[in-house]
Amino acid sequence: MDTKYWSVDKSVENHGAYPQLGEAAQLLRQHEVVAFPTETVYGLGADATNDEAVEKIYKAKGRPGDNPLIVHIAEFKQLENLVADIPDSARLLMKTFWPGPLTILLHVKPGQLSQKVTAGLDTVGIRMPSHPVALDLIRKANLPIAAPSANSSGKPSPTTAAHVREDLDGRIAGIIDGGQTGVGVESTVLDCTVEVPVILRPGGVTKEQLEKVIGKVVIDPGLQSSDRARPKAPGMKYTHYAPDAPVYLVDGSITYMQHLIDERRKKGQRVGAIVTEEAAGFIKADAVEICGRRDSLETVAHHLYDALRSFNQIDVDVIFSEIFPREGIGQAIMNRLDKAAGRKYLFEKEES
Numbered sequence: 001m002d003t004k005y006w007s008v009d010k011s012v013e014n015h016g017a018y019p020q021l022g023e024a025a026q027l028l029r030q031h032e033v034v035a036f037p038t039e040t041v042y043g044l045g046a047d048a049t050n051d052e053a054v055e056k057i058y059k060a061k062g063r064p065g066d067n068p069l070i071v072h073i074a075e076f077k078q079l080e081n082l083v084a085d086i087p088d089s090a091r092l093l094m095k096t097f098w099p100g101p102l103t104i105l106l107h108v109k110p111g112q113l114s115q116k117v118t119a120g121l122d123t124v125g126i127r128m129p130s131h132p133v134a135l136d137l138i139r140k141a142n143l144p145i146a147a148p149s150a151n152s153s154g155k156p157s158p159t160t161a162a163h164v165r166e167d168l169d170g171r172i173a174g175i176i177d178g179g180q181t182g183v184g185v186e187s188t189v190l191d192c193t194v195e196v197p198v199i200l201r202p203g204g205v206t207k208e209q210l211e212k213v214i215g216k217v218v219i220d221p222g223l224q225s226s227d228r229a230r231p232k233a234p235g236m237k238y239t240h241y242a243p244d245a246p247v248y249l250v251d252g253s254i255t256y257m258q259h260l261i262d263e264r265r266k267k268g269q270r271v272g273a274i275v276t277e278e279a280a281g282f283i284k285a286d287a288v289e290i291c292g293r294r295d296s297l298e299t300v301a302h303h304l305y306d307a308l309r310s311f312n313q314i315d316v317d318v319i320f321s322e323i324f325p326r327e328g329i330g331q332a333i334m335n336r337l338d339k340a341a342g343r344k345y346l347f348e349k350e351e352s
């Protein structure tokens with residue numbers, strides 16, 4: 001298939017309407033799949049009401065059929081058709097964080113969406129992205145748009161159109177290039193069908209921000225422990241966000257990381273390192289990728305996937321990464337690193 005490309009400069013002042021998106025919107029209405037930028041990562045969109053269209057998403061990504069998709073809307077009025085029993089707390093969250101990186105899980109109204117979107121569950125995740133290109137595309141298509149991240153299943157999510165192209169060129173109808181995405185990690189997935197809302201995937205809106213608005217929120221225990229509990233978001237159980245070489249998370253000093261690197265290099269291996277700007281000057285490896293600044297974790301979220309993905313262009317046998325505090329956006333960063341590394345940690349021995 002010939003993949004079409006459109007380039008959109010979102011900073012152009014035109015009241016959020018982009019004439020060049022007309023063709024992409026038309027393709028969506030014809031049940032084709034099109035990749036588009038959101039404020040978190042690039043999404044792979046299709047008409048959420050149509051089985052054939054949604055099937056094309058799973059096929060292009062190689063995504064397991066039991067992993068449901070998020071439905072994207074551009075207007076609050078689209079919501080009433082799609083979900084039932086919206087609790088007051090969920091409405092308050094929508095009012096506060098939409099448009100923005102929060103996906104809210106609610107009971108799905110039967111018969112409105114393709115059953116492939118929900119993978120047979122009775123809930124659906126809905127989000128209103130804040131990227132002007134995403135909003136204009138959804139408005140022009142005039143449909144609820146199912147969209148997972150626009151990567152091949154298992155690869156890090158795309159934060160540029162070039163990443164999408166790497167994975168999906170020739171497999172989808174089109175790619176809208178809107179430049180690099182902002183947040184850099186995906187939306188927070190929050191289950192609002194239960195008394196105390198549960199974070200099924202930490203993301204762009206933090207637990208602390210949610211709790212300021214609605215009080216107590218918990219994190220799915222399946223995300224924290226290694227194997228006892230099963231994560232409730234089907235997508236969270238797969239190895240994910242992973243570059244081709246194995247990733248190890250280094251719990252210790254920079255000197256310890258350098259020691260680990262040196263040991264591997266002595267054995268003739270090529271070593272990659274993911275480090276912050278603060279540490280970069282102290283690390284020598286075959287490839288060093290800077291993932292942002294430790295004193296501003298938002299910059300780490302923004303660069304993380306690009307850093308992980310860059311190792312697929314460089315030949316390394318192993319990758320060592322710094323770790324981060326699990327607070328604020330650090331929750332989302334560590335969740336993605338845990339998954340990229342398959343939770344492989346190396347601990348610096350305590351001095352005794």
Ligand code: TXA
Binds near residue numbers: 105124150189200234
């Ligand atoms: O930021 C984002 O959310 C991006 C952009 C494109 O909007 N989308 C995205 O979609 O990350 P995806 O499909 O890559 O991740 C959706 C996650 C998966 O872990 C999936 O299992 C979970 O949300 N999910 C979706 N619907 C669900 C449901 N009804 N119940 C439980 N988990 C659900």
Ligand code: MG
Binds near residue numbers: 148149157
């Ligand atoms: Mg994804």
